Amino acid sequence: MHHTRWKRHGHPAVKRENPNINTLAKIVTQALAITPNANGCRINTGVWGGDKDGYPVVSLSGRRRRVTHLVLEDLLGRPLEPGEQANHHCDTPPCVERTHLFAGTHEDNMADMIAKGRKPVGEVVATAELEADQVRLIRDEYARGAATQADLAERYGVSQTHVSRIVRRVSWAHLL
Numbered sequence: 001m002h003h004t005r006w007k008r009h010g011h012p013a014v015k016r017e018n019p020n021i022n023t024l025a026k027i028v029t030q031a032l033a034i035t036p037n038a039n040g041c042r043i044n045t046g047v048w049g050g051d052k053d054g055y056p057v058v059s060l061s062g063r064r065r066r067v068t069h070l071v072l073e074d075l076l077g078r079p080l081e082p083g084e085q086a087n088h089h090c091d092t093p094p095c096v097e098r099t100h101l102f103a104g105t106h107e108d109n110m111a112d113m114i115a116k117g118r119k120p121v122g123e124v125v126a127t128a129e130l131e132a133d134q135v136r137l138i139r140d141e142y143a144r145g146a147a148t149q150a151d152l153a154e155r156y157g158v159s160q161t162h163v164s165r166i167v168r169r170v171s172w173a174h175l176l
Helices: 002-009 024-033 067-076 106-115 132-144 149-156 160-167
Strands: 056-060 063-066 085-088 101-104
Touching (some): 067 101, 085 106, 132 149, 132 160, 149 160
Antiparallel strands (some): 056 063, 085 101
């Protein structure tokens, strides 16, 4: 019985590395081994599992981590700061090419998305209640003191909160 166990699992005095344990070096090596596509992206095609957003994930030290974060941390030589994340120049979630990654905040990523035209804004949004001309009129009338937010909300059929977000440039921020 001992002989069979030794044959199957190795001698108990010899410490073997568990092949299922991920290390940062192993993950980065696997990422660099993926052949880049025509755009230079190294796309995860089953090397690791993916999360609901399409980012490759692994278990590292008992925590699920995005591979893009680990590759970027290796490139930077430091862990990501709280609030920092790995953003893509290529806008391809399963890409693990280190030169396509940069550290930034969620807000940086959203600004990048808007600048690249990947996020619909303004009246092209299907749920938009106002048009750009109406937003300009709301801002103008409120700035001149010609109407209160409540008056403008009633006139345009939106909430006072919506008008407040418009005049503070939280909504329709892209519109000058």
